[in-house]
Amino acid sequence: MTEIDPGFLELPLDQLADAALGAIARCQGVSYGDIRVHRDRIQGIHVREHDLISLSESEPLGFGVRLVLDGSWGFAASSDLTESGVARAVGAAAEMARLLRPLLEERVELAPEPSHQASWVAEVELNPFQVDAERKVNFMLDVTGRCLEAGAKFAEFYCLQVQENRFFVSTEGSRLTQQRVRLHPVMEAGLVDEKGSGLVETMRSTARPVARGWEYVEAHGFPSEAEEMVGWLQEKLAAPSVDPGPYDLVIDPSNLWLTIHESVAHGTELDRALGYEANYAGTTFATPDQVGSLRYGSPRMHVTGDRLEPHGLATVGFDDEGVAAQRWDIIKDGILVGYQLNRQMAQKFRLPRSNGCAFSDSWSHLPLQRMPNVSLQPDPDRDTTLVDLFAGVEEGIYIVGDKSWSIDQQRYNFQFTGQRFYRIHKGQLAGQLRDVAYQSRTPDFWGRLEALGGISAWQLHGAFNCGKGEPGQVAPVSHGCPPALFRQVNVLNARKEGKP
């Protein structure tokens, strides 16, 4: 059983909490307060061809104090883990709240949450921080070496590993200690067309970022994938460039997760819907007045939010304001039925409780409403396979792996590419295509969803770097989905798009 890192528990957590609660209690007009001590251990390894380019480790460590004074948020953070550091931060948080109070038109109120006292640890088999760097570097160099031996011109392997520890205490009586581990292995190989076309093609492994340990990296099958990838690259360089137009698309989970992330998960954040991100990340077409009526997509679409999925990147015991992890429906039968919430958003929406989506990426940042694991559920009636989905396509494209992505600030117009594209002809794969990008409008695209893969084809993918908020914050998040068939989606030729 995994235990919380003793190095984190040796920090003066109780003293800092006592100092914070004492200082908050002495502030006039404070109705709520909390302190969050947050330490990350982050190790990055970057290998290129036969060389280790960098091996570095960092340990951001500090605390943030959050309080509500006369209805106004105040937040202050410091890396000074002393009682005097805490006192200074509480004073600064109160000062920020007072200074900004005259600009406040709507008092901060929080939906109720029972107090929790708990310790929560995500299980991993092999904590990457307990594996020798030499073993990891040698493994990665072996993989890039195999790419080169197979004929790649470039080969790179990055692996970012994070262990996150949080200690949270609130004036409402919650006291929570948590630990989770995640890593993101990224292996990429590249070829240049030696026939003089100047074409450069790169391809990335479909390995996923996961809340697992180093065992995931060694078990993924990188050595064989490295060799296969060079063959795929050679085929792709010689493949025909796609003719633009509408196509039936079978989208692999390794690509579809990102489309879900951008067009569904961001589109169903209540803070966006209420304008809190209008200056930066944007808003959403899925406005609160349409809950229960907005047709987001086809009736086959069932999307859930959760902070419970095993090995999910957004999985926790409790969120960053002490709300216990939950699972709920966001889209059911193609209709918008729910949002992602923190305590403030839940209260504004007159809901009895937050669903636990508060998250801060650092001790120095205020927790925001951030994305849980948002997943598309598989076909509930049959265990449909990829081959079954291909069988329903006369002329189409099968898309594997994510690459380029972009969506507008209201989550309507999007464009995605991928790692590999296969022509589907009369229900069979018929070789690779090049230069494919699909472009659509969120409700149109999801309305074209005709068939879903079954539970056996469902996979959990995700990202380490979901951006939102000002100052900018990045969050890790997972998205599960099966492969899915979409009818007549607009496909562009990405290379021709660039020609004036």
Add this chain to the structure above:
Amino acid sequence: MTPEEIVELGLGEGMAVVIGEKASGLNFRLANNTVTTNGWEESNSAGVVALEEGRVGVQAADISASSQVAEIARGARERARQSPEAPDAMPLLGVTEAASPLANESGPSPEARPEDLGPILDSVRGVLEQSRAAGLRCFGFAQATGSSELLGTSTGVRLEGRRQHASLALTLKTADLGRSVWEGAVGRRMADLDPEGMYRRLSRRLGWTERSLELPAGHYEVILEPSATSDMVVRLMWDMHARGADEGRTVFAGKSGTRVGEAMYAPSIRLESDPLDEEMAVPNFVRCLGSSEYASVFDNGLAEPPVVWVDGGVQQELICPRRWAQDHGHPVRPDVDNLAMAGTELSLDQMIASTKRALLVTSLWYIRDVDPAALLLTGLTRDGVFLIENGEVVGSVNNFRFNESPVGVLQRTVEVGRSELAFSREVGDELFVKAPPIRVENFFMSSVSDAI
């Protein structure tokens, strides 16, 4: 702990390079005419590089006790011992080879404190009141940061770098959220920012949106405002490194060698960096805790002199660390943390007045690579696309998705306006960039976006 104490402790632990940093920042956000969140932060941090016979180990941490410096030094040493020899290994620079300390890095280090909000809060409050009174909705973000870094090396180099930065962005929308305009501003201190002036300009622009027009996808003459220009040139700058060109991976790869010396852009294009530019001063020496195509840990302390990247439309330089330069026959050229695109005396209003028909594009959003080798990007217009006809703005236009390359955009630039400090909306407000409005022919809008 002070940066000086961190550096001396780290060097005392046998580290080759130590960077001590003291930093602070404050911010607040606005939405729907009210303040939403805020924050103040302070930190002390240390980064160390251990060298063991050409092998490198790097560790960094936030620091609140001196004993942590020894701990991170131990970690860096252990990682160096577990690493193969670094491909960029070079002798560390000595005092005479490194950058010279700047005379103006004296006196108290720049700090951001809650009381610094004072000069701007009354003005922001006035903006929110005006917005409410006009039946509009105002959104925004203000931030200020101050930091001081001290670099020390085992070869005796001691260099201090300071940085002070502030920014404000405001979005103004109609009450039904059906029309929207944006402006961003960058300075060194909160007091440099002018919320009321921004609000006046935004109000004028929101007036332009009273007539809205729908235009289809296609090729358009556009005037990119400074924010949009800056996002294009900063993305171009990210690929401006010798390694990617040598390897044939970027748009800077030529048929044989790099494209340095080639007229890649219109003759009016000049891009340069100067760490001593008063409006966008940044440290003038390399601080590096992780080698890449941009910098090497062995180059810490190397001077970052002013550099002209592009002149007369001709690519002049590519970023190149010392070892890559030595091995591949390039000049050493460190990156600099700011970028300026040269302009003319033409104001934006003058450019509008001389326009027969074009789209005026305020800012760009969600820009991503589509074809890295060609540097083809996709992205969207946001919070301000206006149709100009016969010298006047005649209304606002729907947003578009574009598919364009910064190289193509700068090739098809036919007019350049006055360069100013610009808020790169996509890249981030923490980078200092000066950019002009530019007139570009045949800008490709690939599809229409419904977003407002």
